[in-house]
Amino acid sequence: MAIDRKKIIEEMSKVKVTGNEEGLIPAFNVFVQQLPADFWNAFSRRIVNYVPDDLVEAAEGLLFNAANECGYHTGYGIITSNEWKEVVGPMIEKMPEDVLHGAFAVFTAWGWAKSEVIEIVPDEKMVVRAYDYYESDVLRYGRTLRPCAYMIQGVSAAFMDLAYGKPYPDGLGTFHCVQTKGIEMGDDYGEFIVTRA
């Protein structure tokens, strides 16, 4: 059986989370929370818009790093979870490429970005496309001057770290990601190219 993206999205999008008696949501070996997408955009844009031009890349790098670490640890939690083993596990034939396809189906199901892997060169390169993502909501008219899907950039690199980097938890930072297209820049979709760092 190959990866059935539609089925994974159907099954994993049903995951409903709510705080326990302590108001916390421990899951996938992390604590999760379920906040409005606007909150994350509101902080990211305030920081990037406020810093002087010569520090924009540095600020973007910090936002990338936050997503990169999040994607690495939570991604590991996801692909070792019972939910993953039940839904995605039986579909995996080719390691680790099928894991990457499955991971982006989960990424989609959880509302991070409607995204899929369109190219993998094992151990070298991955190309991801995102057709809808909350980070592009920052724009109401026209286009941004720079791509701003830092979360997808960071998580895409992290998933490649998990697939081809040193065994967890020592592989973080093996790959990096460049966003070459963005809905926020007037393109039809976002495109993310992951290569070795």
Add this chain to the structure above:
Amino acid sequence: MPVEKKIEFEIDHHFDPVKCRHYLNDTCTVLHCHHYMTLFHQLADDAKGFEGERFLKEAAEDTFYDVLKKYFELKGIIALEEMICLAEQYWSVVGMGLIRFISVGRYAVIAEMEYSHVDEGWLKKWGGREEPVNFITSGFVSASAALFNGRPAKTFQTKETKALVCGDETSLFKAVIN
């Protein structure tokens, strides 16, 4: 015998299969982990020269003011006790921890947290620290304080004076009117 009305934050959750987005009471939401949350807070804390703490508090205040205001209007909530209870429940439902508003006045609001996503996450990731760092909850308390008093956002400023991450038994937030 009067029947006590049970106040419960109602959750209407749905997934849009076309855009692949989740909505909680018609607000687009996203699941993130404590790594992402604490790294955002570290970024805000490090960006002292660029008002990182203020930006994170304001992003939270603007967002949660809108969320709670919309909910109160939709459900016709006007009683202070109900607003307080629902704000506390909202913070818990979305996984941010256990918050109690212990004093709500016209000029100051005090809230306490026994459990906190930010603090638990910070402790798990890096261990303790000397200064409080729960900026998102400070913004949430400012938003709640304004709504409890029928005032616009940015009416109150909140400071965290005790923190679980510092080894205190509870975190304490004090919002004061500008």
